[in-house]
Amino acid sequence: MPFSLYLLALAVFAMGTSEFMLAGLLPDIAADLDVSVATAGTLTSAFATGMAAGAPLVAGLARNRPGRSSLLGFVLVFLAAHAAGAATSSFPFLFVTRVVAALANAGFLAVALTTAATLVAPDKKGRALAVLLSGTTVATIAGVPGGSVLGTLLGWRATFWAVAALCLPAALGVLAGIPGRRGRTDAADRPALRAELAQLRRPRLLLVMLLGALVNAATFASFTFLAPVVTGVARLSEWWVTVALVLFGVGSFAGVTVAGRLSDRRPGLVIAVGSPLLLIGWPALAVLAERPIALLVLVFVQGALSFALGSTLITRVLYEAAAAPTMAGSYATAALNVGAAAGPLIAASTLSSAAGSLGPLWASGLLVAVALLVALPLRAVVAAGRRSSEVMQ
Structure with missing residues (x-):
């Protein structure tokens, strides 16, 4: 894999740390800015909503700009949003900075996914995606626990400043490792924006997008509320929450890595094996959560299965949206x-x-069950290899 992919993954690491870190900082933010914890929790929803809504919008605005300048601009905006958030004493202003950071993150990831696909051979998209998403999984292993410890020792603002500092080497990496302006031929061959948006009418593309969303919803449903399971149901101390989160992150890294080597040519294998195991795993975790060893083992396994299946489905999105080269990453x-x-x-x-x-564990199982019910009649489409997707374009 090109070294430039790992430089992009560094930026994804910084942004992934920011996306997940609030789970351990909300009480401090609420106390410092004189709002309730529930109100502070809207910062998480603001970020996720900004990411979902902003990806196609920001990618559409940036599609005519060189990939390197777009990526650099998004990183710098992300840096500025965190510096401003760290310095503010106003909750509404902090809320705005989270929305701005989410838009920058969405734009970066959309362009980075598209750029990553162009840096490798056409049949290596899955492996390129695995390298890129490894930044997110490493964020759950090191960035989020590290941010939590930093916030405990120095306050939540220090964590925001640390994320801003991480953006500096990421920006240098984009400048050093990403090719500059596209050639004239590439720009001339690029389809019109209307034609790229028209790809969203294709049932195959919509199907894999829906399945990817359902599997990721199941993942975040349980990941977000894992702490009460560890401390309440398993009756472990608060320090074990960090252990559980790290185990989930290590599992997700392993899942993305393995799936990255299979999702290009054998996505059906990942889906056929991973889907039923993931479906069984969430209820099993709910039933066995009182047993600490079983809980921690299953947290690792579910992290691996969730990210293996999720990254494979997202790779399918890139293949199915091949006729939308500048917008596929945003989808x-x-x-x-x-x-x-x-x-x-x-x-x-x-x-x-x-x-x-x-409840969240059972909800995750239900979401995976819905995904399987949707996918089962159309399993040939979901599990199609690279060549099959290209033939259907």
């Missing part, structure tokens, strides 16, 4: 973040049910 980004926004909302509605803290 994949939108699918991921519709799931990231919807999953926690669905899970939150189960907390007041009889299932209590285990």
Whole structure:
């Protein structure tokens, strides 16, 4: 894989840390800015909604600009938003900075997904995506726990400043490793924006986007509310929450890495094996959550299965949207973040049910079941290899 892909992954690491870090910072933010924890929680929804809605919009605005300048601009805006957020004493202003950061993140990821696909051979998109998404998985392993510890020691503002600082080497990496302006031939051959948007009428593309959103919703439904399961159901100390999050992150890294080597030519294998195991795993985690060892093992397994299946489906989005070369990344980004926004909302509605803290785990199982019911009649489409997708274009 080109070294420039790993430079893009560094920026994704910084942005992934920002996306997930608020889970451990909300009480401090609420106390410092004199709002309720529930109000502070809207910062998470603002970020996810901005990511989902902003990806196609920002990618459309940036499609005629060179990839390197677009990526650099998004990183610098992301940096500025976090510096401004760290310095503010106003919650409404902090809310605005989260929306701006989400738009920059959405634009970066959309362009980065498209750029990554152009840096490798046509049959290596899955592996390129795996390298890019490894930035997100490493964020769950190191960035989020590190941010939580930094916030505990120095306050939530220090975590925002740390994310801003991470953007500096990411910006230098974009400048050093990403090719500059596109050639005239590439620009001339690029389809019109209307033609690229018209790809969203293709049932095959919409199907894999829906499935990717459902699987990611299941992932975030449980990931967001994992702490109450660890401390309440399993009766472990708060320090074990960090352990559980790291195990989930290590599993997600392993899942993305393995799937990246299979999702280009054998996506059907990943889907056929991973889907039923993922479906079984969420209810199993709910049933066995009282047993700490079983809980921690299953957290690792579910992280691996969730990201293996999710990254494979998102790779399918890139293949199915091959006729939309500048917008395909935004479609994949939108699918991921519709799931990231919807999953926690669905899970939150189960907390007041009889299932209590285990409700999100059952909700995740239900979301995966819905995905399987949608995919089963059309499994040949979902599991189509690269050549099959190209033939159908």
